[in-house]
Amino acid sequence: MDRAALPGGVLTGLWQRARLVERRIETPTAVTLVLAPAEWPGHLAGQHADIRLTADDGYTAVRSYSMSAPVRDGLVEFTIQRVHDGEVSMYLCDDLPIGADVELRGPIGGWFVWRETETRPVLLVAGGSGIVPLQAMIRQRRAANSDVPFRVLYSVRTPEDVIYGDELADSADGVETTILYTRTAPAGSGRPPGRITQADLKTHGWTPGFDASCFICGPTGFVETAAKALVAMGHDSHRIKTERFG
Known part of the structure; x- marks a missing residue:
């Protein structure tokens, strides 16, 4: 999900490098990216993280995306919807090559989460x-x-x-x-x-x-x-x- 970072979220960690290790096509407009960060603290279901891209001329763009799965073997998954004319989502979905690095920061958010200890329907x-x-x-x-x-x-x-x-x-x-x-x-x-x-x-x-x-x-x-x-x-x-x- 492509959106501005939410205010008031719980933020863990600083920017770190994360390598793209897998890309899965979900629909004609949605892609799952599997990233391998240098060190990930774990996350709760429902949290999101910031992804930052930096161009050769120093221009940076940051977007916040929800994690789409629990952390697995240190890997973090995001499913990203390609937004028409969206500079970040289109690059991530179509152009970021396997083996390339992005910058990752998170997890963010502690309210819109589900914990496995909860028992309510x-x-x-x-x-x-x-x-x-x-x-x-x-x-x-x-x-x-x-x-x-x-x-x-x-x-x-x-x-x-x-x-x-x-x-x-x-x-x-x-x-x-x-x-x-x-x-x-x-x-x-x-x-x-x-x-x-x-x-x-x-x-x-x-x-x-x-x-x-x-x-x-x-x-x-x-x-x-x-x-x-x-x-x-x-x-x-x-x-x-x-x-x-x-």
């Missing part, structure tokens, strides 16, 4: 690339062999825009995923294309009686709509955590 609501930090939570849950029930509502424009489609389709371990399409829905989806509604949240989310922890991430309008709908349904506003971009 979890509702994850994502719009577009907002799935990235929520996928980190799903992967952390699996890595910890947690049995906390997760429900995921993921809103995308078309089937081609679904990031992590194969993983999200696997509901065998207690992660139930519903994908909502806003422009083009696949045949047999059972729901016409449209934006997320309170009815979607009632049908596929948790009722307020479950006292679930709710995480919403996506564009500002999407986040505001989903958060207001959950409050209107009776969810405790203190259990609703949001992160937005755009």
Whole structure:
């Protein structure tokens, strides 16, 4: 997720070099980069980090991206959505060669996180690339062999825009995923294309009686709509955590 660094986050460490060791194509516009930093302190599911690029003439550009998975063998993963005319996201997605270095600083943020010691049911609501930090939570849950029930509502424009489609389709371990399409829905989806509604949240989310922890991430309008709908349904506003971009 490409966005400005959030104020008030918890920052660990200074800038350090991190080498690109793997690039995975997720969708026509989203790429996962696997970086090997010199020394990484670890991170919580939902946190993000700053990536800095420096040109030969000394010009620098910094963007903040969510980690998309728990740290694995010292490696840190980011899934980056290519932003039209975005100087950093386009370079990272298309031009940064394997073996090249970037500068990395983090992790950042201590509020929009899920810890494996938590026991409440979890509702994850994502719009577009907002799935990235929520996928980190799903992967952390699996890595910890947690049995906390997760429900995921993921809103995308078309089937081609679904990031992590194969993983999200696997509901065998207690992660139930519903994908909502806003422009083009696949045949047999059972729901016409449209934006997320309170009815979607009632049908596929948790009722307020479950006292679930709710995480919403996506564009500002999407986040505001989903958060207001959950409050209107009776969810405790203190259990609703949001992160937005755009």
